[in-house]
Amino acid sequence: MKVELIMAWPRRHQAVSLDLPENATLQQALEKAGWTQLENVDGYAIFGVNAEASTVLREGDRIELLRPLQIDPKDARRRRASNTTLKTSGR
Incomplete structure (x- = not known):
């Protein structure tokens, strides 16, 4: 069966196709x-759904190696909303 592993960083990624x-x-x-000794891997996902190392794979799965979040998504959303409010209000 064929699967793909993906690790992404800002502005680049690495992908490996495997026959298993x-x-x-x-x-x-x-x-x-x-890829067992990679640093900064916070978890795994298959097509965006959290997975464990013991997860049995299926044909065509895309395994994503997840990095730790650099900023809380709620904080990022608040910052974007704040910047938009400042721009539209003319401040």
């Missing part, structure tokens, strides 16, 4: 790709 046996786990995919 049926019923392979996410951990086995990481091992085959040589």
Whole structure:
């Protein structure tokens, strides 16, 4: 079965396509790709849905290695809203 592993950083990404046996786990995919010792990996997702290393993979899965958040999404939204308010009010 074919799966894809993706790790992304600002303005770049790395992707690896793998052929794995049926019923392979996410951990086995990481091992085959040589991605078991990567730093700053906060978790995993398959097509954006949280996954564990023990998750059994399916044909065509896209495994995403997640980095820690740099800013709380709620704080980022507040900052964007604040900047928009300042621009539209003429301040």
